[in-house]
Amino acid sequence: MTGMNIEPGWAWLIGGVILLIAEVIAPGFFLVFIGAAAMAAGLFTLLFGLGTVPQLALFALYALLAVLIGRRFYANRHHDSDDPLLNDRAGRLVGKVVTVVSDVDDHGGRVRVGDSEWSARGGPATAGDRVRITGVDGNCLKVEAERPLPPA
Structure with missing residues (x-):
């Protein structure tokens, strides 16, 4: 029996898409950043033929950057309500x-x-x-x- 040989770049891209789909099924604004990092690592692997260690390092770097940027973006989306007592009956x-x-x-x-x-x-x-x-x-x-x- 022979195993499936899949190019690492495609594996990263597929993994990233799976994480994006998981984010749609169970939203929480976390998997989307990891999925984007996996897809970016996959694109760089396909374009530049990176080895295993550089792929993992690139993924870790992209994941860290994506989470930090995402947290900053979503943290600034809070705005004051026109009715601050909306849920405060008393x-x-x-x-x-x-x-x-x-x-x-x-x-x-x-x-x-x-x-x-x-x-x-x-x-x-x-x-x-x-x-x-x-x-x-x-x-x-x-x-x-x-x-x-x-x-x-």
């Missing part, structure tokens, strides 16, 4: 006026927010009073008595 409540359900003081109490009740501290306020949410501490709302506007 943070979005700051400034809203709500109704006290059970007396609120520095030790606790409950307020109605929409169709739900939340723990609250601050006040002081009694059931039925209106309070303004001034902050959030974990899942507890900080509230203060709502001050009515002076008559115009």
Whole structure:
């Protein structure tokens, strides 16, 4: 039985393509850089007929460069949202006026927010009073008595 003899440059290229396909199947922005390095090493091997040690050294160098460049590129893609409180439900409540359900003081109490009740501290306020949410501490709302506007 004879083994398949494949030129090393083609082996690098095939390996690189397999890594790129693996990146598509299981994305994570890591295999794409290693696959690109393997393909670059394969191209240089085909063009210049490099031996085994230079191939491995070239692949290691390209992989290192590709990962460093890729990390820098993807690290700079973060941008601030137009709505920084998008996923912060409690943070979005700051400034809203709500109704006290059970007396609120520095030790606790409950307020109605929409169709739900939340723990609250601050006040002081009694059931039925209106309070303004001034902050959030974990899942507890900080509230203060709502001050009515002076008559115009």
